Amino acid sequence: MGRSPCCCHDAGVKKGPWTEEEDKALVEHIQKRGGNVGSWRGLPKAAGLNRCGKSCRLRWTNYLRSDIKRGNFSEEEERLIITLHASLGNKWSTIATHLEGRTDNEIKNYWNTHIRKKLLRMGVDPVTHQQLPPDQTNHDVNGAAAALLPEALLWAAAAVSLGGLDTGALMQAQVLQQLLQAIGSNNSTTGLIANLAAANTLLNSSSSIVPNQMNYLQTGYLCNTSNFAEQHVVQQQLTNDTSPGTSTFAAAERADQLCNTAASYNVAPAGDWPPAQEFGGLLEPMMELPGLCSLEGDSFWKDILEDSYCL
DNA sequence: AATCGGAGCAACCGCTCGAGT
DNA sequence: GACTCGAGCGGTTGCTCCGAT
Known part of the structure; x- marks a missing residue:
């Protein structure tokens, strides 16, 4: 019975x-x-x-329950949720066991009302954590993001430069050129994505020789990595490889800020972007970095950057 | 000041799985 | 082994609040 x-x-x-x-x-x-x-x-x-x-x-x-934490989710908690969701999916109760004082219901609600929308705005599929195809990406025009990206790239380039150009310089230049072409392109969004895909391919094929700083371009830039959740891991790797106070760190940090800000906006098709800032104007603050010589003195870098910028 | 619409969140619904009979 | 139920889980609903018009 x-x-x-x-x-x-x-x-x-x-x-x-x-x-x-x-x-x-x-x-x-x-x-x-x-x-x-x-x-x-x-x-x-x-x-x-x-x-x-x-x-x-x-x-x-x-x-x-007395052990329930109240209030807003911290950035760290949000990051953890995204990371766990990428590997566990909608296992809210399992995810909740990793966040002290948070319930599965609370996390589920937070995901549906905040994180999910945020990822969609960034062109990331909240289910698969993969980059959405161009036709499903939110193409709202946002000049602020467009204005930030070139500067972010230059700072990232500065970080790369300070990190050393001994090995893989050519590869770095090629990747950078792909990225800058993507930004400067007046083609359709498809052209933008194609250029970024090409940059990604280069990065993936050259992981052994390209310094960690180069990953930076991949991680922050347009959230173009295949898996959004992996980005912070690589970013932390970069942070661990440099120390506060060093010029490399300063450049990388500045690029980080800009990329994060840009990524929080809706990315517009390249054709809708406003005219870019003067190259020289963007380059100027980087010249203040102690130890930076390549961007200023090395015509190799300067030429590449300028050429790409004029595309 | 009133109305409307969207966001956020608590609570409910219905399904699955493991355990008891 | 078959049946039934309790507990837990994820999906969904509906209420409340708040800002825009």
């Missing part, structure tokens, strides 16, 4: 928002038992509540 049916379908069982009295009765009952709930099914009767056991469990686990 099986068990008796659940109370959830009983007529007269109260539904809807909980009152203060009900909350109090539930908390007092559970505290009286030393936090040991026992059977949720039998709880409502024992606690004097006209509620379904299921409803009581939900109210307790999602709202009344």
Whole structure:
């Protein structure tokens, strides 16, 4: 013989928002038992509540428990959720076990109302964490993002330059050129994506010789990596490879800021971008970096940058 | 001041899985 | 082994709040 049916379908069982009295009765009952709930099914009767056991469990686990953290999600928590979601999918309860004081329901709501939209704005599929195809990407024109990207690239280039040009310089230049062509291109979005894809291919084929700083272009720039969740890992790698106070770090950090800001905007098709700032004007603040010689003195870099910029 | 629409969130619904009979 | 139920989980709904018009 099986068990008796659940109370959830009983007529007269109260539904809807909980009152203060009900909350109090539930908390007092559970505290009286030393936090040991026992059977949720039998709880409502024992606690004097006209509620379904299921409803009581939900109210307790999602709202009344003392260890629940309140308030906004921190950046760190948001990052963790994205990373975990990339590997676990919609396993909200499993994700919740990695965030102290957060419930699965809260994380699920936060994902659906904040993170999901944010990823879509950035052209990232929130389900697969892959870059969305061009025709599904949000193409709202946003001049601010366009204005930031060239400068971000130059700062990133400065970081690369300061990190050393001994090996893979040619490869770096090619990648950079692809990226700058992507930005400067007056073609359709398809052209932009094609250029970025070419840059990606170069990066992927040259991981052994291109310095970590070069990954930077890939990680922050337009969120063009195949997996969004991996980006912060590489960014941290970059941060670990440099120290605060060094010129490389300063350049990389500036590029980071700009890329992050740009990535938070909707990226417009290249044809809609406003005229770019003068190359010289962008280059000027980088000349202040101690130890930077390549961008200024090395015509190799300067030529590439200028040529690409004029495309 | 009133109305409308969107965002955020608490709560419900329905399904799955494991355990009891 | 078959059946039934409880607990837990993810998806969805509907209420409330708030800003825009």
